[in-house]
Amino acid sequence: MIVEYIRYEIEEARRQFFEEDYCHAREILLKSPHCLAFDLANCVEDPTFYTLRIHWDSEEGHLKGFRNSPEFPAFLACVKPYIANVREMRHYWPTCSVESLHAKFVNA
Numbered sequence: 001m002i003v004e005y006i007r008y009e010i011e012e013a014r015r016q017f018f019e020e021d022y023c024h025a026r027e028i029l030l031k032s033p034h035c036l037a038f039d040l041a042n043c044v045e046d047p048t049f050y051t052l053r054i055h056w057d058s059e060e061g062h063l064k065g066f067r068n069s070p071e072f073p074a075f076l077a078c079v080k081p082y083i084a085n086v087r088e089m090r091h092y093w094p095t096c097s098v099e100s101l102h103a104k105f106v107n108a
Contacts, residue, residue, distance in 0.1 A: 001036065002059050006052040007088040015047070018082055022052070025078035028071050029054065034061035049087075059091055 010018045022040050029035045036055040043049035056062040066072060 001094065002056050003092045003094055004054045004056060004062065005090055005092060006086055008050040008082060008085045009048050009087050010050060010085055011048060021078045025075050028075040031071050032066045032069060034065045
């Protein structure tokens with residue numbers, strides 16, 4: 001498994017559209033057997049920044065499997081308006097993680 005992180009900088013006037021478009025993109029992503037998990041987070045200190053995290057089964061599953069799938073054109077249509085707003089896009093190997101043990105921290 002690998003994790004793709006994409007950092008976006010989105011001006012205030014486009015933030016609602018960005019979030020709505022990623023909600024549509026999420027549905028497309030989750031149809032892919034290569035996408036294991038997905039989340040989009042908005043920065044508390046500076047709301048113009050977002051981080052998208054996608055867990056893929058492998059780099060090949062992402063770059064060759066998903067990108068060559070029938071779902072990819074619809075996904076790309078959702079996110080294409082924001083490609084110029086990408087500040088960083090990289091794949092990472094997970095090295096250490098903890099699943100939340102306390103649901104009270106979710107949406108606190």
